[in-house]
Amino acid sequence: MNKGVLIIGAGGVGRVVAHKCAKNLDTFEHVTLASRTKSKCDMIAKEILDMQGIKIDTYSVDADSVEELIKLLETVKPRVVINVALPYQDLTIMDACVACKIDYLDTANYEHPDEAKFEYKLQWERDGKFKDAGITALLGSGFDPGVTGVFCAYAQQNIFDEIHYIDIMDCNAGDHGYKFATNFNPEINLREVSANGRYWENGQWIETKPLEIRVDWDYPEVGVKPSYLLYHEELESLSKNIKGLKRIRFFMTFGDSYIQHMNCLQNVGMLGIKPVMHNGVEIVPIEFLKTLLPDPASLGPRTKGVTNIGCVMEGIKDGKKKTIYIYNICDHQEAYKEVCAQCVSYTTGVPAVIGAKLLYNKTWDRDGVYNIEEFEAKPFMDELMTQGLPWKIIEL
Ligand code: NDP
Numbered sequence: 247m248n249k250g251v252l253i254i255g256a257g258g259v260g261r262v263v264a265h266k267c268a269k270n271l272d273t274f275e276h277v278t279l280a281s282r283t284k285s286k287c288d289m290i291a292k293e294i295l296d297m298q299g300i301k302i303d304t305y306s307v308d309a310d311s312v313e314e315l316i317k318l319l320e321t322v323k324p325r326v327v328i329n330v331a332l333p334y335q336d337l338t339i340m341d342a343c344v345a346c347k348i349d350y351l352d353t354a355n356y357e358h359p360d361e362a363k364f365e366y367k368l369q370w371e372r373d374g375k376f377k378d379a380g381i382t383a384l385l386g387s388g389f390d391p392g393v394t395g396v397f398c399a400y401a402q403q404n405i406f407d408e409i410h411y412i413d414i415m416d417c418n419a420g421d422h423g424y425k426f427a428t429n430f431n432p433e434i435n436l437r438e439v440s441a442n443g444r445y446w447e448n449g450q451w452i453e454t455k456p457l458e459i460r461v462d463w464d465y466p467e468v469g470v471k472p473s474y475l476l477y478h479e480e481l482e483s484l485s486k487n488i489k490g491l492k493r494i495r496f497f498m499t500f501g502d503s504y505i506q507h508m509n510c511l512q513n514v515g516m517l518g519i520k521p522v523m524h525n526g527v528e529i530v531p532i533e534f535l536k537t538l539l540p541d542p543a544s545l546g547p548r549t550k551g552v553t554n555i556g557c558v559m560e561g562i563k564d565g566k567k568k569t570i571y572i573y574n575i576c577d578h579q580e581a582y583k584e585v586c587a588q589c590v591s592y593t594t595g596v597p598a599v600i601g602a603k604l605l606y607n608k609t610w611d612r613d614g615v616y617n618i619e620e621f622e623a624k625p626f627m628d629e630l631m632t633q634g635l636p637w638k639i640i641e642l
Contacts, residue, residue, distance in 0.1 A: 247325070249323065249324070250323075250324045250325065251267050251324055251326050251328060252278045252322050253279045253330060254280050254281065254327060254328070254329050254330065254335070254339060255331035256279055256281035256287045256290055257281075257286075257330070257331075257542075258430060258431075258542045258546075258588075259388070259430070259598070260290070260331075261293075261585065261587050262585045262594070262596065263598050264291075264302060265290075265293075265297075265585040265586070266599040266633065266634075267328075267599055267602070268298050268300040268302060269298065270599060270603060270633075273606055273607060277300075277302040278302060278304070278305065278322050278324065279291065279302055279303070279304050279305075280304065280318055280322075282307070282331075283306070287306075288304050290302075291303075291304050305322070309329075310335060310338055311338065315339060316346060319342055319345075319348060324348060325348065326602045326605050327343055327348055327350050327351065329350065329351065332354075332357075332434065333352075333354040333355060333434065334356075336355065336356040336369060337368060337372075340369065340383060343383070347379045347380065347381055349605045350376075350383040351384040351601050351602050352384075353388030354386070354479070355369060355385065355386065355391075355479045355482075359519075360520070366385065366482055369385055370615055372615055373615040376613060376614050379613075381613060382611065382612055383614070384610070384616060384621075385483075385615065386479065386617055387597050387598050387602075387618055388595075389574075389593040389594055390416055390496075391478070392480075392597040392598075392601075393555070393626075394480055395618040396597075396619065397556065397557045397637070398412060398488055398557055399487075399619040400572070400623035400624065400627050401557070401561075401572065402619075403623055405568075405639075406563050406568065407562050409488055409560070409561035410491065410492045410493070410560055411492060411493050411558075411561070412488065412494040412495075412557055412559050413494075413497060414556075415463060415473060415497050415554075415571075416473075416497065416553075416555045417465045417471050417498075417554045417555065418590065419465070419468045419471065419499070420551035420552065421549065422540075422545045422549040422588075423548050425503055426507040427540045428539065429542055429545065429590035430542050430590050430591065432535065432536045432542070436508065436532060437532070438478075439498075440456055440512050441456060441477060442454060442455060443475045445475060445477070445494065445496070446485040446491075448493070454475060460472055461473050461475075461497060465573075466554065468552065471499040472499060472500070473498060474500055475496065476496055477496070478498075480496070481494050481495075483617035483619065484617075484619060487617065488619070490561075511535065516531045516532065518530070518531040518532060519532055543587065546578075546581075546587050547582060549578040549589075550579060551578055552575050552578065553574075553578075553589045553590070554574070555573060556572050556573025557571070557573075558570075558571050558642065568641070570641055571639070571640050572638070572639045574630070574635050574637045574638075575638075576635060577589070593635065596633050596634050596635050597626075597630075600626055600630065604629070610622075
């Protein structure tokens with residue numbers, strides 16, 4: 247039987263996942279980290295050896311190639327693959343997992359490099375292949391998507407008779423001291439924020455202009471923050487999986503400086519994803535911008551403050567209206583002390599490890615492709631309490 251966990255992607259999130267898998271060695275038995283640039287894997291491996299005294303294996307892999315991935319899977323023979331490379335690699339990694347019959351997990355839905363389109367279609371279409379292979383694909387096991395879906399599932403399974411309205415609230419009240427930087431991969435982040443907004447109401451999708459809808463919401467333990475409606479991928483699966491739902495929206499906080507910079511970059515074409523010619527060389531503007539911006543991994547030591555991410559849910563319990571907020575507070579400096587990364591990577595990496603743990607020990611065991619809210623939420627909620635992302639529920 248295969249043994250151990252294989253992490254693909256040695257960026258900000260991959261680093262947290264590797265640290266946390268090593269901390270959960272009693273479950274995972276063995277940890278391997280592979281990515282395009284092996285030196286990044288080796289740097290993380292050294293960090294883990296120095297901080298925890300645990301040795302992990304490292305490999306280089308081009309995760310755009312199914313063949314290379316299959317070779318790696320045949321060498322490492324893991325029981326679960328955690329995909330924390332980029333959303334562009336989801337399909338190739340899923341296909342390699344099917345070929346080798348190994349459980350798969352990711353934290354972001356597939357995106358095509360040339361098209362900013364966020365949808366699960368191509369991943370859901372692989373359901374039959376995963377069923378035939380007798381393995382599980384757990385989609386969206388980060389924070390959002392991820393823990394937000396678990397919060398919704400937990401509320402549906404334990405708190406409400408029916409949930410009617412959900413607002414997912416994502417607040418990063420941390421300060422890194424730069425005028426402009428993105429907390430995770432700039433290309434993925436800026437594509438998401440500069441796209442049209444969209445939310446689901448009464449069975450229909452309603453489109454808004456980028457950042458058109460703003461609410462000033464009073465986040466518990468943080469205070470009032472301007473929050474903007476964005477489309478976010480978990481809306482697609484939650485609108486299908488939460489029964490009786492009438493509306494679901496997603497809001498994220500942005501400071502004025504971030505918005506001014508982003509608007510300016512957009513107006514001059516720097517967020518473009520199509521190649522342009524520059525001095526006889528083809529460049530993709532957003533990729534060039536990524537080169538100029540601070541590496542998200544470098545924000546860790548400088549970021550202070552907390553994140554507050556959660557779900558406001560309104561519904562019915564025993565015939566009475568009920569509104570709650572389920573949320574987590576994560577402290578940037580505490581996260582950095584533990585795993586050398588700030589909260590945005592921490593809040594994504596820890597849930598990926600929890601999802602992998604539940605697959606590894608077969609607490610979650612269903613053949614096919616599933617979003618996280620389709621599983622029983624309680625075991626995941628229990629793990630959040632002990633793995634560094636404790637949650638609270640308040641009545642509003
Ligand atoms: P980074 O850009 O920091 O890291 C991505 C890593 O993937 C890099 O190490 C990169 O390698 C590697 N990689 C890219 N292409 C390939 C390839 N073809 N083959 C092998 N490795 C490759 O991103 P993050 O760590 O910030 O994000 C990781 C994932 O987490 C993304 O999919 C992101 O969308 C998702 N995410 C999810 C969130 C959630 O809450 N659900 C929140 C934040 C992020 P190299 O170092 O050589 O470039």
